[in-house]
Amino acid sequence: MSADATFWDRIAPKYAKQPISNIPAYETTLERVRSYLKATDRVIEFGAGTGSTALRLAPHVSRYLATDLSPGMAAIGEEKRRAEGISNLRIASGVVADFTAEDVTVALGFNVFHLVDDPKADFERIYEMLPSAGLFISKTPAIGSKWYFRPLVRVMQAFGKAPRPVHFLSVEALDAEIRAAGFEIVETGLYPPETPSRFIVARKP
Numbered sequence: 001m002s003a004d005a006t007f008w009d010r011i012a013p014k015y016a017k018q019p020i021s022n023i024p025a026y027e028t029t030l031e032r033v034r035s036y037l038k039a040t041d042r043v044i045e046f047g048a049g050t051g052s053t054a055l056r057l058a059p060h061v062s063r064y065l066a067t068d069l070s071p072g073m074a075a076i077g078e079e080k081r082r083a084e085g086i087s088n089l090r091i092a093s094g095v096v097a098d099f100t101a102e103d104v105t106v107a108l109g110f111n112v113f114h115l116v117d118d119p120k121a122d123f124e125r126i127y128e129m130l131p132s133a134g135l136f137i138s139k140t141p142a143i144g145s146k147w148y149f150r151p152l153v154r155v156m157q158a159f160g161k162a163p164r165p166v167h168f169l170s171v172e173a174l175d176a177e178i179r180a181a182g183f184e185i186v187e188t189g190l191y192p193p194e195t196p197s198r199f200i201v202a203r204k205p
């Protein structure tokens with residue numbers, strides 16, 4: 001198991017109980033995502049954590065696969081899925097590279113692409129797995145523009161309180177990397193603006 005998976009497995013039970021830190025930003029994000037989803041869509045979500053967002057969005061699409069690096073996060077997600085009886089939702093553990101053969105029309109990832117080994121490679125893999133007109137919708141903390149995140153995260157990593165890797169991306173770099181993978185950006189936002197947390201809706205031409 002990778003070091004990251006061990007970190008996320010360890011904090012999964014606590015993470016599952018944490019309240020959403022900014023409910024208006026979360027609800028705005030969900031509302032924007034939902035506005036793009038069709039009842040016929042086949043969705044994959046990366047870094048889905050314990051599946052809270054998947055439980056909210058799955059009822060709006062045909063089928064939904066929620067994935068996460070951490071088997072511990074996925075196991076809690078599966079318990080929640082069973083408790084709510086959502087039959088078109090499947091939960092699995094793995095990273096983007098493990099799901100390149102999935103038949104999907106929409107790919108999602110929230111608060112995860114600053115944590116993956118190689119965001120650029122993942123954006124390219126997601127581009128490959130989607131059909132033409134397929135959507136890639138993400139939200140990523142763009143912490144590169146705030147100087148104090150670097151020393152803070154480094155100290156937390158030294159004490160095992162933050163995962164590795166953490167990428168310090170800027171809003172501009174995120175937009176550019178998603179475009180460089182081949183996507184057209186159709187909508188952006190900052191929810192919340194303070195982080196800033198970059199919301200991007202991208203379409204494969």
Ligand SMILES: C[S@@+](CC[C@H](N)C(=O)[O-])C[C@H]1O[C@@H](n2cnc3c(N)ncnc32)[C@H](O)[C@@H]1O
Nearest residue numbers: 008047048049068069070095110111112115116
């Ligand atoms: C900050 S949490 C976000 C969870 C959820 N998307 C949310 O917004 O609440 C990051 C999640 O990404 C997962 N993760 C970390 N690195 C990953 C990777 N390389 N591939 C897939 N998931 C990863 C972690 O296990 C964790 O569940």
